[in-house]
Amino acid sequence: MEAIKKDKNQQINITLPDGAVREYTAGTTGMEIAESISKSLAKACAMIEVDGHYRDLSRPIEKDASIRLIKRDDKESLEFIRHDCAHVLAEAVQELYPGTQVTIGPNIEDGFFYDFARNEPFTPEDLPKIEAKMKEIIARGNPFVREVWERNDAIDYFRNKGENYKAEIIEDLPEDQTITIYRQGDWLDLCRGPHMPTTKNVGTAFKLMKVAGAYWRGDSNKAMLTRIYGTAWHTQAELDEYLTRLEEAEKRDHRKLGKEMNLFHLQEEAQGSVFWHPKGYTIYNALEQYVRRRLKDDGYQEVRTPQLMHSKFWKQSGHWQKYRGDMFVVPDCLQEGKDDEDVKIEKGADWLALKPMNCPAHVQIFNQGIKSYRDLPIRLSEFGCCHRNEAHGALHGLLRLRQFVQDDAHIFCREDQILSESIKFFTLVQAMYKDLGFNNYKITFETRPEMRVGSDEIWDKAEAALENALKEMGFEYEVCEGDGAFYGPKVGFIIRDAIGREWGCGTLQLDFNLPERLDANYIGEDGNRHRPVMLHRAALGALERFIGIMIENYAGKLPHWLAPVQCVVAPITDEASDYATTIMETLKNKSLRVETDLRNEKINYKIREHSVAKVPYIFVVGKREMEDGTIAIRKLGSQDQTIMSVEDAAAMLSESCEAPY
């Protein structure tokens, strides 16, 4: 136990945020300071910041310090509310389910979780019971009491209690680490703290969200624990807002919208591969053609390389050794037999693999003929279909597939061109994201990992060139030390969508490894052979994935140039059907995607249906329009109607549906 002694003779100076300095006896607690200022402040206080560090209000302050009192209502106390809530959750679980071991319970975005070890996992039905118990514990309002324990005492205590995970955590803590325990009533937990004064401060604006499995220490070879996710907020209003946000996100789910809008489907016979329906494939094509225009104008040459290649090729590239298990491999022989069991594969048959990526094939194209330094940079792009045998549990709609197409390209250049090529690519990505409506993205710079190829000298140069390019662009970026690929440093573009979720999309990766392995070279100015540097790059990543993100970002209301149907011409009575058809033909001749709706339905019905289908424009025509040669235009999301001549309407629609590039 930490001795708390107040030395009556020693005074300390406490500086408040406004600069005022007050004198207190050494050993005065944060709470006592708050009380000395005002009773109501003390009541509202949740935490104290002492010289820039959060501390429990109950801890004595021994020397001069600058402090700041933090109220429960302050924004920054949310993290304490959540963490305290996790402790309450753990206590509730152990009260209700004796024998359950506690492990860890950190905060995460929008909430917290706690991992438990229990023979029988929790089910969603357990959550209301646990919540009720939590409310009880919060109502008890037991103070959080901090205690400092001897390391071995702590290990013994938890071991004896059967809390083997906690004991293991303490054993793994550095020798000089102070072991602190937080007690709330009869229950206690190992915790670094700090905590708010009592469990009552957690409040009631919390909710347990879901249960799930999670590996101990995030290691799939270790035991699977059961994790309970929860969320907690300052007020019920904030909690409600959060829950509404989740509902909104659910409505935007691209799998749901994809079905509703008849864009694509997935089925079990082709797990992880998309069946694009006509409407969905219209989006896909429009996007691909946009990228194609962009790349062509940026000096890329499009190529197409084989789908199936021999294993020796993948062995040479190094993929076989590293990714054999994740590749789709087929024997290169005629297979005897009709049923699965009968199929005989010729012994010693060669193996072919479906390509998991395009890069080694691009090196083959580069390697044809002799390249001069004057030929560089060479930029080869390919909308190549790649297959990766992703784990079943990883598959997720369009966002994680086994078969996908990236807007992939590889740039072969000299070392002295890395900077300019990087800048060129960054400029392109920036322009493309702007075109596609993503103005909110973050950039990561990932540096050399421990396991890597290439000399430190090359890494120094490569990292410097990439980072310089980022700086020249004026980008703000987050440095992720050691996260780079084994073959070179990486830059990642992570898009933030309309509801704040993040998706890794674009990437630029320097590669010193593959040109070496596949013996790519060019003749330099000096007449000698040199290794080109290879830049792997994608702006959107997998097109399928990007479309999924766009659907969610736009909640299905895609930019007009991508909308599968840009306009529906809907007659009010069948008297106007011919007129509607004529208009459709006129618009189709302008390469617009237009349909008519000649069904025997009321105009209300048609409006509703096409609005729900998120068609950007409905051109309504009745007797009046037919006589005047006009159209009544209704734009998606608006109740108004605008009357225009057919000519003006066609011009308006053309302009509105024009691609950004």
Next chain:
RNA sequence: GCUGCCGUAGCUCAGUGGUAGAGCGCACCCUUGGUAAGGGUGAGGCCGGGAGUUCAAUUCUCCUCGGCAGCACCA
């Protein structure tokens, strides 16, 4: 791949130890209606697959496949 939950009509979902229901959609008929659902009639299901318990299984049990959530993975 791991843990948990789920699998009933084209879609969304209800339901029962005695072989099944709703709404939407679809087909046909009536209706020709001016900006977010007009009315009627009808068709449509091996209750994911296999095995077991039972006189009887869509319902209970086990296995398997698939979906979902999370974890792990993501060249």
